[in-house]
Amino acid sequence: MYQPLPCLDTTADCVQRLQAEAIQNSTVLRELDTKVSLINEKIEEARKNNQKSIDLAIFEPALQVFLRQDTIVENGQSRKVGVVERVGQLFTNPGPVINDLLGAIGIPILRGVFGGNDAQQGRAIQISDLVVKVAEMERGKTEIIAKTRDRVQQLVLDFDLYAREFQAEQAIAISEAKSLQLYRVTYAAGDGDTDVYLNRKEKVERAKLQAFKAWAKVRGQITNLKTVVTPRE
Secondary structure, three states: OOOOOOOOOOOHHHHHHHHHHHHHHOHHHHHHHHHHHHHHHHHHHHHHOOOOEEEHHHOOHHHHHHHOOEEEEEOOEEEEEOHHHHHHHOOOOHHHHHHHHOOOOOHHHHHHHHOOOHHHHOOEEEHHHHHHHHHHHHHHHHHHHHHHHHHHHHHHHHHHHHHHHHHHHHHHHHHHHHHHHHHHHHHHOOOOOHHHHHHHHHHHHHHHHHHHHHHHHHHHHHHHHHHHHOOOO
16 A cells, blocks of 8 residues: 555664665755756856856756745744745645746746846846855755755654554444444343344444544645655656
């Protein structure tokens, strides 16, 4: 049931395998590596040509997202929000952040960020700023890796807890069913009480429902692990 996960238990070996696979399969991490390589390539070209700045227009729109630094206002004070802060949002509000990191951004938004006329589109970025941005992206990558490891470990621990809860609820349901089966013999012989019989049937149904809910949590947790460890492209 846990396929294509390589394993699913709380042993150190299994947790480490799941963490390693999650990091290897991370689309965001691969995208960060690609973007860092592209920026470093442009920096090297500029340095060979004795340039101190690079025209932003040479970067593809998807890469410009990484060079963007939004300004937000909190408590009357403005501050910059860059790659590192967006990394934290990957685990709290991942949708918009992943869209940004993967370059899923429209031309109108880019024009709003970088300007819509020829003069604005011709703006350049200093090589020193690009070096800082690369360092920021590398820190972001390190943080994503750390958070991914923590996330996988917590998911595995929660799975183990849910699995134990299911086993307990299942055992209760089996016990209640056996008890009802024994009482049914007594009841059929005319020695039982109708209210007791009906009450035991209700207890069996409640126990089955609890076991089903516990099983649903187990399956949901497996799905959560698959989403992190083996995400679909």
